[in-house]
Amino acid sequence: MIKLAVIGASYLQEPLIQTAKSMGCETHVFAWKAGDPGEESADHFYPVSIVEKDEILKICRQIGIDGICTIASDLAAITVNYVAEHMGLAGNSMETTLVSTNKHLMRERFAACGDPSVRSIQISSAEELNGIGLTYPVIIKPVDRSGSRGIFKVTGPEQLEEAVRKAVDVSFDHKALAEEFASGYEYSVEGISRNGEHHILAITQKYTTGAPGFIETGHLEPAQLTPAMKEKVTAVVIHALDSLGIQNSASHSELKIDRDENIRLIEIGGRMGGDFIGSHLVRFSTGVDYIRAVVDTALGRRPDLTPQEHDGAGAVRFILGQADLDALERLKKEHPEYLYEAEVHEGGEVVDSSTRHGYFLMHAQRAEDLIPYLPERGSDE
Numbered sequence: 001m002i003k004l005a006v007i008g009a010s011y012l013q014e015p016l017i018q019t020a021k022s023m024g025c026e027t028h029v030f031a032w033k034a035g036d037p038g039e040e041s042a043d044h045f046y047p048v049s050i051v052e053k054d055e056i057l058k059i060c061r062q063i064g065i066d067g068i069c070t071i072a073s074d075l076a077a078i079t080v081n082y083v084a085e086h087m088g089l090a091g092n093s094m095e096t097t098l099v100s101t102n103k104h105l106m107r108e109r110f111a112a113c114g115d116p117s118v119r120s121i122q123i124s125s126a127e128e129l130n131g132i133g134l135t136y137p138v139i140i141k142p143v144d145r146s147g148s149r150g151i152f153k154v155t156g157p158e159q160l161e162e163a164v165r166k167a168v169d170v171s172f173d174h175k176a177l178a179e180e181f182a183s184g185y186e187y188s189v190e191g192i193s194r195n196g197e198h199h200i201l202a203i204t205q206k207y208t209t210g211a212p213g214f215i216e217t218g219h220l221e222p223a224q225l226t227p228a229m230k231e232k233v234t235a236v237v238i239h240a241l242d243s244l245g246i247q248n249s250a251s252h253s254e255l256k257i258d259r260d261e262n263i264r265l266i267e268i269g270g271r272m273g274g275d276f277i278g279s280h281l282v283r284f285s286t287g288v289d290y291i292r293a294v295v296d297t298a299l300g301r302r303p304d305l306t307p308q309e310h311d312g313a314g315a316v317r318f319i320l321g322q323a324d325l326d327a328l329e330r331l332k333k334e335h336p337e338y339l340y341e342a343e344v345h346e347g348g349e350v351v352d353s354s355t356r357h358g359y360f361l362m363h364a365q366r367a368e369d370l371i372p373y374l375p376e377r378g379s380d381e
Helices: 014-022 037-041 053-063 074-087 094-101 103-113 157-170 227-244 277-286 290-298 322-334 367-373
Strands: 003-007 026-030 044-046 067-069 120-123 138-142 152-154 176-180 185-194 197-208 216-221 249-257 263-269 313-318 339-344 358-364
Touching: 003 014, 003 053, 003 074, 014 026, 014 037, 014 290, 026 037, 026 053, 037 044, 044 053, 053 074, 067 074, 067 290, 074 094, 094 103, 094 227, 094 263, 103 120, 103 176, 103 227, 103 263, 138 157, 152 157, 157 176, 185 227, 185 277, 185 290, 197 227, 197 277, 216 277, 216 367, 227 249, 227 263, 249 277, 249 290, 277 290, 277 313, 313 322, 313 367, 322 339, 322 358, 322 367, 358 367
Parallel strands: 003 026, 003 067, 026 044
Antiparallel strands: 120 176, 138 152, 138 176, 185 197, 185 249, 197 216, 216 313, 249 263, 313 358, 339 358
C-alpha cells in the first residue's frame, strides 16, 4: 500500500487526510496530541510536534513512506520539505523553504530577481528605524507568521513602538518587517508545480477588515478581473515562483493591484492556501481537485488537472459580527441552494483569523450571484 505522511492533524489537514485515504493511501499523521480531527481519522497517528523534524524523519524512514505533504501551513511545510529532501522524495529544497517561509528573505530574493514587490526592512525593535526617513503609512508584521497575526498599519511615529513590539512578540524568530504600504485591492493565486512546471489554477478575490488588523473576512472565486489582467497576474506569479525555486508543491501567492493596474507581490507560500480556498473554492470554481493534485505531486506523480463537473463560482464569508450573521440568514431565505456549509460558534474579540466566529461556504454558477452575500469590499488607497 502507498504510505503518505501528513504533517498536522487540525481541521485544516482533515480534507487532505480524507482525500488521501480515498485515493488508497495509508495515512501517517504527525502532530502534537490536542484532540484534533486527524488524530482519529488517520490510519496511524504519531503524537510528535510538527516542528520535531528529525524525530519525524526517523519515524518516516522506519515506515518507508512514499510521500509527505501538508496544506495551509507554512510551519508544517518546513518539516515536509526537510523529510522529503533527506529521503529523496518530491518536495522543495530547504533553501526554497527558507526563503518562502521568511518574508525578509523572500523580499530580498524578489528584489534580486526583479519581481514587483514592496520594499521592507527587517528589525527587532523600533529603535532600529531611527534615522530612516519612513514615509507613512507603513505596515509592521512578523517575518514568519500567517493568518493575519501581528499585522499593523502605522500612520505615524507615535504608533510605531507598540506595533513593532507586538509583531516581534508573535514572531517565531522574534523579528519583524517594516514595509512600505501598497495600495489597491487584494488577491491570491493558487498554483501547483511539478518538476518546476507551474500550473495556475485560480485567482481569488480577497475581502479584509483593512487597518488595523487586516483580518480576512471573505474570499471569492473566480476573481472579477479582465482577461488581460488575469494574464498579467499569471505571468508575474510564475516568474516569482521561479525566483523562489518552487519545484514540487502547491503555492499560494498574495498580491495587490492598484488603480493604475500595477501589481505588487506581498508574499508567496509553497503550500495550498487556507481559509477554504484550496480545499473548496478551487473545486467550486474550476472543477479541479486541488487536494488530490497535492497528494499526487507529493507522491511524484503528474497531477490530474482535468476539470470535473463544477458550479462555476465559490465563496466563503467569515463570521466576525452581527452583519455577517445577517448575511447568512438572508442567504438562507433568498437562495438556500447557494449555501454549501455553515458553522457558527460563540467567541470573544476577533483579533486574527484563528479567532473568527465561524463561516459559511457558498457556490453558484456565477460569481455575481454570490457577491451580494459577501462583505463590502474597499481598497486601501
